Amino acid sequence: MNWDTLFSLTNAVAMLGWLALAVLPRRPLTLSAVLYLGVGLLCLAYATLFILSIGQLIDPVRIAGTGEPDLLDYSIAGLRPLFMSDGGIVIGWTHYLAFDLFVGLWIARDADSKGVGRVVQLPFLFVTLMAGPIGLLSWLLFRETRSRRSSPVDG
Template identity: 50%
Template sequence: MMNWDLIFAITNNYALLMWLILAFAPRRTAILTGVFYGGVGLLAAAYALIIIPLMTGLVDGGSGGVPDFTTLAGVQQLLSSPGGATVGWIHYLVFDLFVGLWVARKADKYGFARWLQIPILLFILMLGPLGLLLYLLLRFTRHNKVADAVLPE
C-alpha cells in the first residue's frame, strides 16, 4: 500500500523548492544543472517509479484496476483516485519545471530582467501553458521576425 498523501507532499514541496531556486538563486551553470538533474530529473524518476507499477497493476492507485487511457471515463476514473491524482500531479510538476527552466535560461539570454521573469515563472508553475504563452509573447518584443521569436532553439 502506497502512502499517496506522503508522496504528494514530498514531491510537491520538493518541486516548490526547485522553483524558488530557479526564481531567486543566481543563474550559474551549477545551479541550473542542479535544477535540471536534481529537480526535473529526480521528479521524472519519481514519476517513472510510480507510473510503471501503477500502469501494470502492481500497485493499487485506488482507481479499481489498470488505468484505461483510451476513454474519457477511464482517465476520469484514474485522476479521481489517490494514486492517479498523485502521479498526474507529478507529471505536471516535471513538465512545468522543465518549461520554467527553459524559459528562465532563454529570458536570461535575451536580457529580460528577473523582475519580469518571476511573474511569468509563477504563471508557468500555476497555469503551465498560459505562462509559456506569456513568455512567447514577451519574446516577440526582442525579435524582428516571428520565426526568431518562437523557435525553441
Template identity: 60%
Template sequence: MSWDTLFSIANLYALICWVALAFLPRWPALLAAILYAGVGLLCLTYAVSLIGFMTGMLDAGGGAGGGDFSSIEGVRTLFASDAGITIGWVHYLAFDLFVGLWIARDADAKGFNRIIQVPVLFFTLMAGPLGLLIWLVIREKRAQAQGRWS
C-alpha cells in the same frame, strides 16, 4: 509510502526548485541541478509510479485503479484514485518545472530582468501553459531583434 505523502513531498520538492530558479543566482551548476535533480527526479518518480500503477504493482489508494489514455472515461478512471491524481500531478510538476527552466534560460539569454521573469515563472508554476503563452508573447520582439527564434 502513501500517495498523499508522495504528493506532499513532490509538491515541496518542486517548490524548492522553483524558488531556487526564481531567486538564486543562475550558476551553471544550479541550472544543472534543477534540470537533473529537480526535473529528472520528478520524471523518475512519475515513471516508476505510472508503471507501478498501470501494472497493478502499486495500490491505487482509494480508487478502483485501472483506466487508460484512449478515452475520456479511461482518463477519468485513472484520475479517480489517489494514485492517478498523484501521478498526474507529478507529471504537471515535472513539465512545468522544465518549461520554467527553459523560460529562465531564454530570458537570461535575451537580457530580460528578473522583475519581468519572476511573474512569468509564477504563472508557469501555477498554470503552466498560461505562463508559457505569456512568455512567448513577451519574448517575441526581442527574439526577432536578435535574429533568432530559439
C-alpha cells in the same frame, strides 16, 4: 503506499526548484541542480509510479465503485478511472510538476540569454508555476513582441 506523503514530497522537490530559479544566482551548478535534482527526480518519480501503478504492483486507492483504467481508450470515459484514485492524482500531478518546472527552467535560461532581468522574469515564472501553458504562452508572446521591437525594420 502513502499517496499523501508522495504528493507532499513531489511538491517539495518542485518548490525547491522554483525557489532556486527565482532567487539563486543562475550559475551552471544551480541550473544543473534544477534540471537533474528537480525535473529529473520528478520524471523518475513519475516513471516509477506510473510503471508500478499500471503493472498493478501498488494500490492506487481507487474511489469505491471505480473500475480499472483502460489506457488504450483515450477518451474522457476511458481515462476517468485513472484519475479517480489517489495514485492517479499523484501520478498526474507529478507529470504537471515535472513539465512546468522544465518549462520554467527554459524560460529562465531563454530570458537570461536575451538580457531580460529577473524582476521581469518573475511574473512569467509564477504564472508558469500556477498555470503552465498560460505562463509559456505569455513568455512566447512577450519574447516575440520584444524581439520585433528591437529588430530593425526592412524596407
